[in-house]
Amino acid sequence: MNDSDELAPAVAAILRSAEARGDPERGPVSVDSRSLPAALADAETDGRVPVIAEVKPTSPTTEGTREEDPVALAEAMVEGGAAALSVLTEPDHFGGSPENLRRIREAVDVPVLRKDFVLREAQLDTVEADVILLIARFVGDDLPDLVAAARERGFQPLVEVHDEAELRAAIDAGAEIVGVNNRDLARLEVDLETFESVAPQAPDDVTLVAESGIATPDDARRMVAAGADGLLVGSAIMDGPISENTRELTRARPDETRTSEETQT
Numbered sequence: 001m002n003d004s005d006e007l008a009p010a011v012a013a014i015l016r017s018a019e020a021r022g023d024p025e026r027g028p029v030s031v032d033s034r035s036l037p038a039a040l041a042d043a044e045t046d047g048r049v050p051v052i053a054e055v056k057p058t059s060p061t062t063e064g065t066r067e068e069d070p071v072a073l074a075e076a077m078v079e080g081g082a083a084a085l086s087v088l089t090e091p092d093h094f095g096g097s098p099e100n101l102r103r104i105r106e107a108v109d110v111p112v113l114r115k116d117f118v119l120r121e122a123q124l125d126t127v128e129a130d131v132i133l134l135i136a137r138f139v140g141d142d143l144p145d146l147v148a149a150a151r152e153r154g155f156q157p158l159v160e161v162h163d164e165a166e167l168r169a170a171i172d173a174g175a176e177i178v179g180v181n182n183r184d185l186a187r188l189e190v191d192l193e194t195f196e197s198v199a200p201q202a203p204d205d206v207t208l209v210a211e212s213g214i215a216t217p218d219d220a221r222r223m224v225a226a227g228a229d230g231l232l233v234g235s236a237i238m239d240g241p242i243s244e245n246t247r248e249l250t251r252a253r254p255d256e257t258r259t260s261e262e263t264q265t
């Protein structure tokens with residue numbers, strides 16, 4: 001991957017620090033993972049919008065840092081109905097850590113996604129998680145090998161894409177869970193139309209996750225209507241009361257099942 005000239009400066013800096021981070025000394029991990037597709041489907045069966053709530057203490061696009069114990073934040077998300085969690089392990093720009101993920105995964109029983117900028121195979125072994133993020137744009141031609149290496153360890157790879165070409169690369173690499181990022185990493189702008197335009201090109205048997213920029217119940221309904229099997233939400237949940245923010249999204253029922261009073265609010 002060598003397109004740092006086309007990336008937002010904050011993203012180029014994130015990649016530089018991911019490249020420089022040392023590799024873990026332990027050998028390949030072996031994970032007995034909790035199924036993300038099953039957890040998303042169960043939430044739907046229960047009448048909850050399938051939200052993957054993200055423990056994201058800070059980020060290049062948010063102000064301030066949440067200083068509370070990440071386990072307490074994660075438990076509040078589950079209490080609010082989150083089907084799964086995403087935990088930042090990137091330390092330099094998102095305030096995350098592998099230790100946060102380890103403690104959270106021990107404390108909850110929903111699937112946990114490791115959110116980081118994995119660039120090489122050894123970085124898969126930093127910490128056990130149920131799902132691991134691989135960003136198509138950043139790993140380029142290594143994607144098929146990294147998908148295979150993640151599966152060998154027991155992870156479910158979630159391959160993040162931003163356009164149709166990356167979606168094709170993800171499918172060719174064998175991805176079964178695909179996240180469409182509404183955030184453009186070149187300009188850091190968010191546009192929910194990204195998911196709406198890319199999702200219809202995905203094969204039916206792929207689990208599709210809409211990522212980034214989902215801030216309101218209407219946004220959640222919009223992404224579900226466009227075909228999302230899961231919604232990855234960070235900032236809108238982290239900004240304010242965690243449990244209430246999560247519940248507001250997990251209870252965003254589709255318009256056709258809402259009363260006329262509800263649709264006016």
Ligand SMILES: O=C(O)c1ccccc1NCC(=O)[C@H](O)[C@H](O)COP(=O)(O)O
Binds near residue numbers: 185211
């Ligand atoms: O969130 C950022 O500021 C950011 C900046 C640069 C690269 C990646 C970034 N976010 C990573 C993510 O994928 C999001 O944390 C995740 O999709 C949740 O997004 P949101 O709900 O908009 O916080």
